[in-house]
Amino acid sequence: MPADAASPPDPGQRRRLPRIRARLHELYYGHSDRSVRFRLTVITLDLVMIAFFIAAPLLRETPAFLFVDYTMAVVLATDLAARAIASDNLGAWLRRPVSWIDLFVLLTLLFPLWLFNLAFLRVLRLWTLIHSEFFWDTVGRRYNETRWEDVIRAASTLVTFVFIMTGFVYSSFARTEGIGGYLDALYFTIATLTTTGFGDITLPGTWGRMISIVTMLTGITLFVRLAQALFRPYKIRFTCPTCGLRRHDVDAVHCKACGELLNIPNDDEF
Template sequence: MTTSGEPVPQTPKTEGLRLRARLRYLYHGTQPTAVKFRLMVIVIDLAIIAFFIAAPILKEAGWVFYAVDYLVALILGLDLAARAYAYHSIKDWLKRPIVWVDLFVLATLLFPAWLANFGFLRLLRFWSLLNSELFWRTVGHRFDDTRVEEVTRAAAALVTFIFVTTGFVYAYFGRTEGIYGYLDALYFTVTTLTTTGFGDITLPGNWGRVISIVIMLVGITLFLRLAQTLIRPNKVRFPCPTCGLQKHDPDAVHCKACGELLNIPDEGH
């Protein structure tokens, strides 16, 4: 309102500022409405990831598949645009590697015919979701220690690797050496990753051997990382006021790095 009581005219600039403030509230706020909105975004993301997993099979549906594909592209594009606008600086937002993963996933949705052979990389969306600030600010704040976060991130990396590799094998080696469907590609990936190697399905040629070696080495590394996070002693996130060390033992009295006296709250306080 102006001093004369007349309403302030709404210009495109003021409307844009109001929209940015609203998006920042929804994507970064702590109020129940903002948390519910982000939970809805996460649920939609998980539904999109389920579509990505089933995509190799759903492609047989023809135009229906492409209609759903472009609908998913629209939803993902609007979400990324909203996150970018809500961020304090779009330039800083674009500097984050996780953003480029999402942009590439969006490109495979917008150009399915040209980027069909890279469709398996859409499953990287699962990794980017479980490593995003939005996910941990919405769901992860419920946990006081870091074990759940570390286990979740390690499991997300392993699951993402399995499905991305399965998609790659299905896209480039389908209908060869016993790989006649997506389930065959998944079976080969899991047996190779676990070094079981029954030998009933193998990839042809030298490149097939190289890919099998990479699957075994990377897969075992990710599996060991997951095992380590499960076995490693529990830590809590409590920044040291002197040296800034983030993680400490739950019953720590002094910081291991600098000896500063700590006051870590327990569950009863």
């Protein structure tokens, strides 16, 4: 055989990737105790990462900031690579808006000094985590058909909005009149969102007034959404096989929309 002839592919190497993909798919989407423990670990790391994102403006001047930032980048990159390998369709995974958000967050972690003014958008990972089936199939797998799913989703949306607006105000108006630091931006956001209107901190100019209006209107909407999730009559999620209605009374026997006979499982069967 000529010395420059291509060597045949290693059969073991050809089998290794499908084996790794199958193992990662089981860890990320399986229902075994091992899979649940793995996903709980991933979710815990996500929450630690989100806490760092929220506190980053306060930690930026500390010596350990870049070390923690790049450590988070390695963790997130590893998680995204594992999710991509575990997915059934890589193209579909890349087309998901959630994947775009995660890749953008990774980019801000890799270039923290250049993209710091956009780093407040990292908090979107809180919203994507709490609204993911990955979270509810793990943490809330026995409760994801109750009102608590709606309450936690609504609360996460409100918290995400608060810190995104805080980061936006801080990056746009830092060291201007009234906004001397991150805590001032958070104070302004909370006071405006709740329409308290103390008036001791205001944003200058027309642009500042527009931001205040958007904060107030969006905040009221999110508060109403959270209140609805907390106080509306308790419904259970079960898709009617005939008309597709998803919300029914807990003791419903027939669908209120079409009269179809329902067979809603008990709570311990979810």
